[in-house]
Amino acid sequence: GQNIDQPTEMTATEGAIVQINCTYQTSGFNGLFWYQQHAGEAPTFLSYNVLDGLEEKGRFSSFLSRSKGYSYLLLKELQMKDSASYLCAVMDSNYQLIWGAGTKLIIKP
Amino acid sequence: ETGVTQTPRHLVMGMTNKKSLKCEQHLGHNAMYWYKQSAKKPLELMFVYSLEERVENNSVPSRFSPECPNSSHLFLHLHTLQPEDSALYLCASSQGGRSGANVLTFGAGSRLTVL
Numbered sequence: 001g002q003n004i005d006q007p008t009e010m011t012a013t014e015g016a017i018v019q020i021n022c023t024y025q026t027s028g029f030n031g032l033f034w035y036q037q038h039a040g041e042a043p044t045f046l047s048y049n050v051l052d053g054l055e056e057k058g059r060f061s062s063f064l065s066r067s068k069g070y071s072y073l074l075l076k077e078l079q080m081k082d083s084a085s086y087l088c089a090v091m092d093s094n095y096q097l098i099w100g101a102g103t104k105l106i107i108k109p
Numbered sequence: 110e111t112g113v114t115q116t117p118r119h120l121v122m123g124m125t126n127k128k129s130l131k132c133e134q135h136l137g138h139n140a141m142y143w144y145k146q147s148a149k150k151p152l153e154l155m156f157v158y159s160l161e162e163r164v165e166n167n168s169v170p171s172r173f174s175p176e177c178p179n180s181s182h183l184f185l186h187l188h189t190l191q192p193e194d195s196a197l198y199l200c201a202s203s204q205g206g207r208s209g210a211n212v213l214t215f216g217a218g219s220r221l222t223v224l
Contacts, residue, residue, distance in 0.1 A: 008149065031209035042113070042199070042215040050209050087152070095207045099151035 002026045004100035006088050011106045012078055020073045020086050020103045028093020034062055034073045035087040037102070043087055046073070075105075083107045112136065115200050115216035123224050124190060130219045132183040132200030140205030141183040142213065143175060146197040158183060159205045190223045197221075 005023045012018040024032070031050040035043040049055055049064035049071060061074040075082055088100040113134045122128050134141060140159040144152045157164040158177040165175075172194075174186040183200055197220050201213040 004151065033212070035213075035215075040217070042217045043213075044215070045212045048210055048212065089152075091209050091211070095209070095211070097152075097154070097213075101149055101151050 002092060002098045004088055004090060004098055006086075006100040006103045008101070009104045009106065011108060012075075014078055014080060014107055014109050016078050017074065017076050018078060018105065020075070020088075020105065022071045022073070022088035022100055024069050024071075024088075024090045024098070024100075026069075026090045026092045026098050029066060030091040030093065030095060032062075032064055032071050033087075033089045033091070033097070034071075035089065036084050037087060038084045046086075078107050080107050080109070113200055113202055113214050113216035115198075115219050117219060118217065119220045119222075121222045121224065122187070122190065124192075126190075127186070127188040129187065130185040130198055130200075130221075132185075132216055134181055134183075134200075134202040134214070136202055136214060138202035138204055138214070139180060140203045140211075141177060141180070142201040142203075143173075143183065143185050144199040144201060144215075146199055146218070152199070155185075187221075190221075192223050195221055195223045 003025045034046040037043040047062040054063045059076045064071045085102040085104045087102045089097045116131045143155040155169045156175040176184040197218045199218045200216040203211050
């Protein structure tokens with residue numbers, strides 16, 4: 001079967017750095033997405049990786065290793081507004097999105 | 110309005126009621142989706158309308174019935190629901206097509222409670 005694994009919950013301190021990992025086993029691969037979802041709000045697109053390596057976008061970076069079936073989302077200079085759930089999703093060979101259950105990130109002052 | 114708009118934001122219904130969820134997108138996208146989001150579970154794709162063709166998850170019960178009258182509007186008709194159907198129902202849209210970079214734009218969701 002197809003599966004996406006990510007930690008259920010993480011806690012970090014304001015101003016620090018946090019890395020949210022995502023591992024996947026899917027039927028084929030056409031890209032990996034990260035979405036951010038604040039409580040009671042819509043998920044919003046953060047990043048898309050299809051080739052190995054690091055994609056940097058401001059305070060957020062996303063890394064992909066296709067051979068290891070692994071990605072991480074790196075958040076730097078954490079702010080209280082970064083408290084949210086982070087959803088990892090992989091597009092399989094049929095262009096279907098396979099979703100992880102999300103990681104709830106709690107930022108403490 | 111811009112983006113993806115869902116109404117109502119909150120809905121409480123009994124198991125014998127019939128209600129509908131509405132979604133509207135103003136992005137000129139060609140595909141629209143219904144997802145079910147339950148606590149601590151992955152998003153579950155229920156239905157996809159792409160260029161007016163419907164694709165559905167065969168595990169979705171028939172008490173959920175989608176309707177897509179045009180490329181900007183999507184409905185989810187609900188009847189004879191069960192308490193386990195209580196969840197957040199998210200609508201999304203995208204450019205569609207068989208592309209890896211098919212980014213979804215989500216609405217804020219309709220929180221459904223079935224008593």
